[in-house]
Amino acid sequence: MVSKMMIKLHSGIRFRLAVIFLACFTMMATLGAYLLQRNLHSNFLEIEQDSAIEDVTRVIYGLNNELRYVKIIISDWGNWNELYQYSLDKRPDFYTENLGEQQLKTASLSVVQITGRQNEIISYEQQGLSPKETSAFFSAQKNRAELATLMQQPEKRVCGFLKTVAGLVSTCWRAILHSDGSGPASGILMMGRLIEAQHLQLMRDGSQLPFSIVAPSPNTQIHWQLKNVPDDFIGHEVSVQFSDKTLTLHYPLYDTNQNHIYDIQLIIHRKILSEGQGIIQNISIQLVSIAMLCCAILIIYLHYTLVQPLKTLQKTLAHVRAEHSWSTIIKQGSDDEIGQLGQEINGLLQVINNQVVHLENLSLTDSLCDLANRRSFDLQLRQELNRCKRLKHPLALLILDIDFFKQYNDHYGHPAGDLALKTVSNTLKSVFLRLTDLPARIGGEEFAVLMPNTDEVGALQITRTLQASIERRAIPHEASKVSNILTVSIGLVIYKPQQSQTAEELIEQADQLLYQAKKAGRNQICMHIKNADI
Structure with a gap:
């Protein structure tokens, strides 16, 4: 009797399901623990790497602050009338009063060197450095070609580090100018500051990082890329050596001639990885325990809380993909993980929809002038022509060209040319205020405006207003042959519903009128009203 009951129990569906699900969930739990170990371990390695890179970057910016101090001092001294005059007449009293060892101590500098226009050394003073460090040593750090560049480009600064007997020195070179920043440069000013042990200790205390400045070490095979490194630091990689x-x-660290002179060494204890391993082990144990606990009830619960909602979500997303309906909002039936997944998908769909709209706007907008571009203008012109025919309203079209704009660019430079284009576009927006008007940039210096429901009188009046508004801007244009300020030539055409012109023909007519305005001497408005086709 007992044996029959055991056979019946062993052959029952619940027993077999229990055995099957126990085996499956045991395997799943084991596999889950393995995948968790593999994936989370790599994540903690990435976190460790990001944290280490951030620490190195903080140390680099600490050294950059030392370099920044020299930059500030050299910026003040480099624009100094008395120093400018001294570099020309070499008065001993100026040197005694301003460039002696005591003055260097007051300014917390280690070396100051002044060279003349022929690269001759006018004066050299140092304090706190080894006697072996001479003006010849510091002069050798910058070649004559680069110093000549500083003379030709007074606004330029060359800064970096040098290796001396006393240690690491932060240095800067710049041209000597008048106090108001005017030139020409009278020479080159070099300043340097020894980064002493107390400075490094202050940086260690402030950053709470045990770094040190050491001799260059052999390269390892593993390098990490750094981001946001200050401009004066050449290196963008950090080499890494691993231990348990x-x-x-x-x-x-490189000197100003790009020689590898020192290394910043930072030793970091691997607390993040150690704590991560503990977390992975705890989660793995919990995962196996929960899997065993949930095995008995999951067969029913899974269908209603996971499979069915996912099927619904899948169908919805398939519809979104097929119809490109990115604005679809997925309805949430619960606040659990599936519901949160739906919320995240809604957020993603919103991002996709916004990007699609943004890309469509970009394809229709000129990025420099923030006006409609040629593609947008052509589309709108065809729509307005159809609307004009349907509603029996006139349509005005003007095309304007900035007079002698190539000469403007050649004379003032392309940045000034871009600014002039923006000024013209802003003027267009300030004159054409109706929502139905469409100012657009359709070429390099060529603009166009669509004015729906505007007859010849109104079109001519507002076109004159536009021309006057641009003249009131009084943009200097010394290269112009018609005026000393920026002017425009305008072709204006009126389209009436009875006409059979296409958009291309209307633009061609406006271009011809623009050509006539230029031919008539520029700074003109040329208007033509074509008779209706009867």
Whole structure:
């Protein structure tokens, strides 16, 4: 009797399901623990890497602050009338009063060197450095061609680090100018500041990072890319050496001739990875335990809380993809993970929809002038022609061209040319205020305006207003042959519903009128009203 009951129990569906699900969930839990270990381990490695890179970057910016101090001092001294005059007449009293060892101590500088226009050394003073460090040493750090560049480009600064017997020195070179920044340059000013042990200790205390400046180490095979490195730092990679408990990072420091002179060494204990391993182990144990606990009830619960909602979500997304209906909002039936997934998908669909709309706007907008571009203008012109025929309203079209704009660019430069284009576009927007009007940039210096429901009188009046508004801007144009300020030539055409012109023909007619305005001497408005086709 007992044996029959056991056979019946063993052959029952619930027993077999229990055995099957127990085996499946045991395997799933084991596999889940393995995947968790593999994926989370790599994530913690990435977090460790990001944290280490952030620490190295903080140290680099600490050194950059030392360089920034020299930049500030050299910017003040480089624009100084008395120093400018001294570099020309070499008065001993100026040197005694302003460039002696005591003055360097007051300014917290280690070396100041002044060279003349022929690269001759006018004066050299140092304090706190080894006697071996001479003006010849510091002069050798910058070649004559680069110094000549500083003379030709007074606004330029060349800054970096040098290796001296005393240690690392932050240095800058710049041209010597008048106090108001005017030239020509009278020479080159070089300043340097020794980064002493107390400065490094202050940086360690402030950053709470145990870094040190060491001799260059051999390159390792593993390098991490750095982001947001200050401009004066050449290196953009940090080499890494791994051990079980620590990371040793080396960031190369280069001198002004791009020689590898020192390394920033930072040793970091691998606390993040160690804590991550503990978290992975705890989660793995919990995962197996929960899997065993949920095995008995999951067969029913899974269908109603996971499979069915996912099927619904799948059908909805398939519809969205097929119809390109990116504005669809997925309805949420619960606040669990599936509901949150639906919310995230809604957010993603909203991002996609916004990007699609944004791309469509970009394809129709001129990025420089923030006006409709040629593609948008052509589309709107065809629509307005159809509307004009349907409603029996006139349509005005003007095309304007900035007079002698190539000469303007050649004379003032392309940045000034871009600014002039923006000024003209802003003037267009300030004159044509109706929502139905469409100002557009259709070429380099060529603009057009569509004016629906505007007859010849109104079109001519507002076109004159536009021309006057541009003249009131009084944009200087010394290269113009018609005026000393920026002017425009305009072709204006009126389209009436009875006409059979196409959009291309209307533009061609406006271009011809623009050509006539230019031929008539520029700074003109040329208007033609074509008779209706009867």
